[in-house]
Amino acid sequence: MFQKSRLHGEFFMQGDIACAEGALAAGCRFFGGYPITPASEIAERMAMRLPLLRGVFIQYEDEIASMAGILGASWAGMKSMTATSGPGISLMNENIGLGMMMEAPCVVVNVQRGSPSTGLPTTWGQSDMMQARWGSHGDYGSISLVPNSPQEFFDLTITAFNFSEKYRLPVFLMADALVGHMTEKVVIPKVEELEIINRKYTNKTPKDYLAYDYDESLIPDFAKAGDGYRYHTTGLTHDRRGYPDMTVECQEELVPRLVNKIKNNINDISLTEEYDIERADVIVISYGITSRTILPAITMAKKKGIKVGYLRLKTVWPFPDEKIRKLSEKVAGFVVPEMNLGQISLEVERCAHNNSLVKLVPHPGGGIHKFEDVLHAIEEVVHGK
């Protein structure tokens, strides 16, 4: 644990700790946060490990400052992260919006617990999914990844850093208390075997460089702090120099770019796992821990002779609109079990657009779905109810 290097090998490791190790493997060297169950173990691990890797750990006075801190570290050139749960995200949202506007790469981990408010601190939920998409005010593209095991928490933490650096934005890792506190075998490859994406720095001279200039990728290049480049950034609507320009023209150029830089790359960002989709009459769509806790219901449905397929979203935002739309033309319907009272099911409904049925199987969090409820929904869809 007090090793002065990144780990590699096989470990029996808790999800939260695997997340911290994933961050270290990705090159994260700054953690700013405020402790909260069920995410505290991430901070605890980072506090132990970062100083030995010449990194910085700061426990701030609250979540508002934590988010501001990781934006500052990102701006100074470090890969930075914070980890919290729903109540903490509520406080961070203002500065998350600033991060979206500044286009500051960083990773925000939400180990979801039962909510709203302080809710169920020690048990799990998935009710912050829409908050991850629309939490801060305004329009912006958003990336949210959802792990369903400690191994995947490790893997997707690296992916989250890669996406954040590549597309320049705060990326959400939407775990939950069950995955965060679950312990399983985690295989950590050697650093040289991992795909790590680092931020793109400009080739231009300081004279020709504009902080928010961009090419067809829609993503501006960074300049290294201290290398003599002139830099200005702001939360106000800004021009390519980064200076406030509060005109309709500038707004019309900037805000769609923040959305389109993600939308245009959905094929790269959207990660899914599919089973038996091709001949399915009904497809169960789930994400995170729910994708594991409802598996017995799928087995039960198969035993009854129902052709049931299974789609797991590892990337929830951006939502795979086109994929769901195409599937909706082929199947009787979708069943969406989630640990909230209907969030991602609304997206599925939007994409299915009356082509097929969509059945939500809700759960308010703190427990798991009854298998019979999921099975019943599958049967109803097959029978066209």
Add this chain to the structure above:
Amino acid sequence: MSELRVKISGFGGQGIILSAFIVGKAASIYDQQHSSMTQAYGPEARGGACSSQVVISSKNVEYPLVNTADVLLAMSQEGYDTFLPILKKGGILLYDTDLVENLRSHKDFIAKGIPATRFAEELGKKIVANIVMLGFATKQAKIVSPDAMKGAIADSVPSKFTDLNMKAFQAGYDYNEEQ
């Protein structure tokens, strides 16, 4: 595919979560099986009801929770009362005889008791009662191999207490109810 679902229950502070961690590590790292360990606890750190669970499988563990247990380790009356109903028929119940005194009918189960906490006190530290219990479970329920369990225990406790923990394991492993 063979699958074994183990539930461990007691108070916060008894090492209930560590016990499940050790079992899971023994299975997945030392016995080359797959395992998934989860825990349940309240906001209080010590004294409250606490339980942990491990699923051990020859294949990847898909469903990680324990709704029905093949093996139940009970280290408190409350833990026994709460989780006996989820022990499946023919399942193995192992309990601390000094902490679980109010027994129900065991006719559907293989039930064995051990004074684990008393043994731990005799060894000098009450805190190793959970390890006595793990030794007992290794022998009586064969949840993992003895070498795997010993390896995982040695990895999971401070090195200056390795000997004490090995003695605790052995005390549980060697205990025979009929003695």
